[in-house]
Amino acid sequence: MMLSHSEIWAAIDAVAARAGLSASGLAKRAGLDPTTFNRSKRMSADGRQRWPSTESIAKVLDATGIDLDTFMGLILAGHGRKQTSTIPLIGAQDAQMPDAFTSEAQPHGTQWDELPFPDTGGDKVYAVELAGHEGGTRYHAGDVLIVAPHAPLRRGDKVMLHGKDHSLILGELIRQSPRLVELVRFDNGTEWSVQTGDVAWISRILWAAQ
Numbered sequence: 001m002m003l004s005h006s007e008i009w010a011a012i013d014a015v016a017a018r019a020g021l022s023a024s025g026l027a028k029r030a031g032l033d034p035t036t037f038n039r040s041k042r043m044s045a046d047g048r049q050r051w052p053s054t055e056s057i058a059k060v061l062d063a064t065g066i067d068l069d070t071f072m073g074l075i076l077a078g079h080g081r082k083q084t085s086t087i088p089l090i091g092a093q094d095a096q097m098p099d100a101f102t103s104e105a106q107p108h109g110t111q112w113d114e115l116p117f118p119d120t121g122g123d124k125v126y127a128v129e130l131a132g133h134e135g136g137t138r139y140h141a142g143d144v145l146i147v148a149p150h151a152p153l154r155r156g157d158k159v160m161l162h163g164k165d166h167s168l169i170l171g172e173l174i175r176q177s178p179r180l181v182e183l184v185r186f187d188n189g190t191e192w193s194v195q196t197g198d199v200a201w202i203s204r205i206l207w208a209a210q
Contacts, residue, residue: 005049009042011074012052012060019064030059054125055151058206068146068209072116088126089115089144092134096166105149105162105201115144124149125206128160134170136186144209145170151204158205159183164198176202 016026016037023037035041042050061071094100094111102108107126115127128145135143138158147160153173161169161183171183174191181202182193 005042005051007075008052009037011071012037012057014074015060015064015066015071018066026060026064027056030056030063032056032059054146054148054206058146061207068207086114087117087146089113090126090128092128092130092132092168095128095162096168098166100166101162101200105203117146127209133187134168136170136189138186139170139208146206146209147203148206149201149203151206153202153204160203160205161194162200162203163194164200166200170205173202 012026013023016023019026019029021029023039024034027036028034036056037052044050057071060066061068088107090100090107090112097109097111099109100107100111106124112126117125117127125146125148128147130139130143130145131141133141139145145160153159153176155173155175157173159171159173161171161181163169169183169192170186171192172186174182174184176182177196179196180193181196181199182191184190185192
């Protein structure tokens, strides 16, 4: 069952109300353009629906301290909805199997399950459930990370790096150059660098369901 355009926007309005903010005030607090959530931006000039991006929702949740489960509850509230859309879900160990992803960093193979999740309006995201110490003190076993494989990256982003040897490293991005990728690793808290040629891809962690 897909979630409707109106339900997603109503949930964003509810988040703003909980924070005592207008839609534009919520956008500003989340570090977005103040007009991002304006009602005039929810439909295009030719009448097509515009959806909030997964990245903008992640920023709102981070800025307001609302967790994913609460946001999903706001989406479903008052509609008698018991289902939502789903995204691919995989365990961190299975994510390191050679056939777990395509060369374009998309889910592949039989290891994947599904996780109920709000409709993302076409944005490609997936979920990784941690089982060990990959997240250090930042994330813990059982946490589910929502990952956007093609979101733009900048310094300070939380990322998931897949090596060409199928290793998986979680960390905070320091810098990325044509030659090197530098992170602060979450598993041991140290600064770490890897040759770009040894990296399969780097994906942005949008948020964690803890």
